[in-house]
């Protein structure tokens with residue numbers, strides 16, 4: 001299977017995985033169906049920007065799966081219900097019910113369990129939610145990524161207790177509390193006017209004030225709920241930055257709770273790699289470099305060190321161009337060398353198709369990935385044609401320049 005942008009789907013391409021439009025909706029397209037014009041239009045209408053297809057070039061290549069289908073389904077429904085309840089409570093002045101809090105804990109436990117089972121593989125944020133709203137998708141992706149990083153951070157560095165001792169016990173219990181906080185981290189955005197959240201242009205100073213209130217609004221909404229302070233700290237402090245440039249309290253360094261330092265990395269990575277009203281999604285490798293480049297500035301160096309091996313900047317199914325002119329599809333990613341995956345070569349340096357040699361870039365230090373925007377097109381004739389989109393790996397761009405204040409990455 002490989003992932004292609006919806007705009008590049010060709011008539012007759014075979015869908016690789018069910019495409020789900022929402023938690024209760026039937027699949028928009030089932031795995032195995034052939035793409036037609038009307039299907040393409042319906043995907044565009046549903047704002048689905050990329051899909052998995054199955055073709056001979058990518059036969060046997062499987063996406064990295066972090067969450068099982070049952071976890072995705074239950075987590076999506078639970079988040080939808082929590083969002084509805086908080087929306088009601090904003091009008092009626094109530095807080096989250098005990099039942100919803102318990103469901104959040106159960107969902108956090110399920111995600112923890114899936115993430116723990118996959119702790120040896122690098123993570124790609126593929127289709128982590130069967131959801132149609134950004135807040136729901138974002139909450140689940142941040143939870144999966146945050147728990148994946150959190151598990152590794154606590155195993156490697158432990159956690160510091162109230163007396164200042166570094167401890168390595170009670171990690172499972174702490175992960176659950178982290179998970180509940182991650183699920184609810186942006187709940188305060190429900191109290192921010194939608195015209196500000198969805199605004200396509202730059203925010204005014206007043207709109208920024210409203211946007212930046214969401215961590216405290218979220219903490220306030222949860223104040224009366226039966227939720228641990230360790231979960232609430234994620235909600236309140238996930239926009240704090242290591243160098244003190246964040247909000248709401250401009251805390252710095254170890255003064256920011258470890259949970260919030262983990263949440264901020266997961267939050268920024270998912271926000272950058274998602275389509276937003278004011279910009280298109282950034283490729284995973286660019287967002288990966290952005291996070292790594294801001295270690296010690298925006299983010300805790302220990303958390304970034306773990307992130308470097310927890311996330312795949314070129315996930316399986318990505319089309320890549322190599323520095324020697326060959327093109328291929330990423331087949332597998334090893335956690336010990338996530339930037340140098342195993343690639344199935346499908347086009348040689350002269351532009352002719354070849355039959356699927358696989359090379360391990362971790363063993364070939366002279367060869368680099370220069371673009372991850374390779375889009376093969378193979379006709380039904382024996383002569384393959386190849387279209388390489390001229391979008392070379394760009395020097396890292398600063399995503400803040402579009403709509404942001406100097407301190408905060410876009411829309412985060």
Ligand SMILES: [Fe+2]
Pocket residue numbers: 185186214238239412
């Ligand atoms: Fe946020």
